[in-house]
Amino acid sequence: MRVSEANSRLLYQTLKDCGVRVVSSVPESWLVPVIRMIGEDPEMKLVQVAKEEEGVGISAGAHMAGVKSAMIVPNHGFLAAVNPIVSLAHLYKIPLMMFIAYRGAFGDTYPWHTPGGTVTEPLLQALRVPYTFLDSAGTLERRVQDAQKLADASLLPVALLLKHELMMEA
């Protein structure tokens, strides 16, 4: 199975059209094409972090300066960023946009991803982080725009779960 180049490009273009200019990321096989596209765009700044929690700080700094940003991470990276989501984004009301590769869910063949897959949604719910799914090209743009509106209105983190059927070719 290969990562969908077309849907990766749609995700990149949607981020750009939403005004996102700073993106932090950690490499993840589903995310390689979209991260490459962001990195090749001179109008966007890609920050390749060592650990996902740095991305919460980077987005907080960008938000203070009025610049729209996003984190693009796998769900195990989201798990690694739980403390700053609470102790920075929630405490200081930062509208954090998290794009999370939903590994270990339906369609994933790698056993080591499955524990993270089963706790991702319960953890988002426990953190009171609103989330939706990006699972098809037809609804992607509208859902990203709506997530950004909610983040900006609530000044809180929101999550978009990138599902297998969006990211991988059949």
Add this chain to the structure above:
Amino acid sequence: MQRLECLRAVYPQLEKCVVVTIMGAVAVELQSIGHRPNFFYLQHAMGLATSMGLGLALSLPQQKIVVLDGDGSLLMNLGTLSTMARSGVANLVHVVFDNQSYLSAGNSPTATAKGADLEGVARASGVPRTAAARSVEEFRTAFASALESGKLTTIVAHVDTAGPSHWLTDLGLLENRFQFARHCQSLLKP
């Protein structure tokens, strides 16, 4: 060397910078000299003051960003050094007040009390300029040359394990946050 003396020594230069501090003594002592709208005190999220500084530096390329960090906080996020270095950001001065202690969390020793060398870690992580200061004069000089250098710099200031008698101030966290954001966004306007 006292942290408060170091802060006093560079306070005039902070006026034209965008400043992010960690929690604890650094936040309380800087406020004791005088709060300004361009100062943000990250009260929690230990380790992420540099990450916030990096987000600001990328978003405000015409500004000088100063991060006032500490040994305990930096030890929680050593990867930030290689991330900052790798990003190529040049408008950021990173000061680490190394008092060898988690002072505001009960005054337990950090790894720097047992020999961990944060300037060495910064250098080995690819930070293009690093310095260490053991006197206020050394610190003043290192800070001024870092601001002028136009290069990412980490300065490790070795300070006494001493701090204020209290950790709360009358500045609300969200008051600080919204005032700081308004200030930063005013810098983008022509």
